[in-house]
Amino acid sequence: MNKKGNVLVVDDEVSICEGCKKILLKEGLYVDTAKDGLEAKEKIEREKFDLVLVDLKLPQLSGEDLLHWLHSSNPDIVPVVITGYPSFNSAVTAVKEGAYDYIPKPFTSGELRKVVRRGLERKWLIQEMHRLREEQEKNLKLISQERTKLKSVINSMGDGVLVVNKSGKVVLYNCAARQILNLQDNCLDKPMKEVVKNDTLTEMLTSLLIKQKKMAFSQEIHIDNRSYLANASPVVDDGEIIGAVASLKDITKLRRFSDTKSAFLNMVSHEIRSPLGIIEGYLDLILKGIAKDEAQTKDIIRRARVRAQTLRQLVDDLLNLARMESEKVKRELVPVDLPKIILEVVEFYRDKAEEKNIKVNVSLEKVPAILMDRNDIILLFTNLLENAIKYNVKGGSINIYIKEEGPDLCLRVEDTGIGIPPESRERIFDEFYRVKNEKTRRIPGTGLGLSIVRRIVKTYQGKIKVDSRKKGGSIFSVYLPLRNFGVEV
Amino acid sequence: MKNKMGQKKEKKILLIDDDVDFVYLNKVFLESKGYQVIISYNGEEGIKKARETKPDLVILDVMMSRMTEGFDIARKLRADDDLNDIPIIMLTAIRKREKLPWTFEPDDTWLPVNRFLEKPISLEKLLEEIEKIIK
DSSP: OOSSOEEEEEOSOHHHHHHHHHHHHHTTOEEEEESSHHHHHHHHHHSOOSEEEEESSOSSSOHHHHHHHHHHHOTTSEEEEEEOGGGHHHHHHHHHTTOOEEEESSOOHHHHHHHHHHHHHHHHHHHHHHHHHHHHHHHHHHHHHHHHHHHHHHHHOSSEEEEEETTSBEEEEOHHHHHHTTOOSOOTTSBHHHHOOOHHHHHHHHHHHHHTOOOOEEEEEEETTEEEEEEEEEEEETTEEEEEEEEEEEOHHHHHHHHHHHHHHHHHHHHHHHHHHHHHHHHHHHHTTOOSSHHHHHHHHHHHHHHHHHHHHHHHHHHHHHHHHOTTOOOOEEEEOHHHHHHHHHHHTHHHHHHTTOEEEEEEOOOOEEEEEHHHHHHHHHHHHHHHHHTSOTTOEEEEEEEEETTEEEEEEEEOSSOOOGGGTTTTTSTTOOOOSTTTTTOOOOSOHHHHHHHHHHHTTOEEEEEEOTTSOEEEEEEEEHHHHEEOO | OTTTTGGGTTOEEEEEOSOHHHHHHHHHHHHHTTOEEEEESSHHHHHHHHHHHOOSEEEEESOSSSTTHHHHHHHHHHHOTTTTTSOEEEEESHHHHHTOSSOOOOBTTTBOOSEEEESSOOHHHHHHHHHHHOO
8 A cells, every 4th residue: 555546557468567567666656457357356346546547458347347337336546548549439438437537558658657647636636625525514513513502502591582683683582582572483584573572672672773882781671570681782793783682681589579678668768757757846846835834845755755766666676677687697596595584584674564563474484495596586575575565454464484385495475465456467577567546556666576576486497376365465476496496405 | 826826716627647646746736826626546536526526627647547548538528418518638648658659639539638748747837738728
């Protein structure tokens, strides 16, 4: 085998074969010879040749037949016909049928070299062409694979993607976009205004195409009760806008969250504004000297003070809520001796209870310590106890129990107060909800106490229950699972 | 002071609002301006007191034990042959609180009041509005 080329010379005249071999060997080629068509066939089947020189007049298998066979079974081999004058016509026929070239006998070594060189060059060209074609096919396959991959990626995206061309026709969209925009089948090549039912979105894209602005912009759009952040950007190629692409991000949750926050802020503003208005009014009464006498002046100041106090309590409650909302809040979980804390808090509120002549009974069983943040448990119990005093009747009583109940630690606060109407029981834990009736009218409150209690209970995966006492009054029961937060004593 | 406003001494104002401080505050103030002030902390009682006292003006809150209690009371007052000529000033914090996009305008069919004002309102401003209606 030879890198420059392998040549087979087929001729029944040995002198021709040998002559050719000698000349071509000098060219640095590998050369073999065959004296008839059959031998040539055998050799071609055994070895690899690039070029075959064939005499048309051969014994056994004729040159034409050999050429024919070559053409069908070894099209890569370049056939060159050797011919004498008498068979010149058949040489022309052979060329017509697929021989690449011919060389008439007798020929000079120069003519032979020239024909063979030309033939081999052709062979290399064909080979190169094949290689290029293969490479191109491989590249095309890669590209189509890449395209498929890209398409899969775009289709797997959670965000919707919609692309339109310069004339506003849809050229690409993914599954999410189809779902979000409720697109019918086969929207490709259709004007987006026909298939996209959201005017805001189509206007966004159109404005990019019309104004030829190379700037992306975003806008919130609403489809079927959901909110999306639509981002429109121009598709720029070679400095020219050739289309526009929109991405749609579902921000429904964020929108709801933000709306809740706004509503809350709104409520807070109201809850602050009203008492401030009242306090201002009271101060006006005093400034203008409107009070009838000193007793009324004092009454006015006392009332203003209660509202100011409630306002401060509101701010404290809001700060507590904010503390609980913040994910960053680090609770310091320590084994808490609940009975001890209860007794401390009760002691703190002793004077307030005595003002209304309320008896506070504490019944404490020995219970396991529980892992809690001290601030949380104090805040929780303080709110329950304050309510039990605030909404109690004069001369009433409060019973506080702590005991193990099944898997939970139960803290129960019973009062003999005004109770909670059944229709309000669900709502008393809502922010700013207060029972409004004759009995509660004069009792100041922020409407946040129980919502703080509920949040704390939730933090410790507990439960809170409210019941009414038969003789009037409320029972608040807090259950804290010992399984999660109990501590072995 | 009362003598100066002597001619207004007969005028009766019925104040219906469940905020005890708002009621107290305005009662003290309006009394000092020579009005007779009758108070009620809820709508139904307010209607009863309107029948008993025949006030010259009703000042009515919207959100009491129910969100729209004031609206219902206003309509009931207007539907009552004995009471339907009493002017009503309606006060509310409802718009600011609920962040409603529209403003209320008094309307004969669904909001039959003479004046619709937002809370909080200063003593002087309320007095000014009262004087516009009852001289």
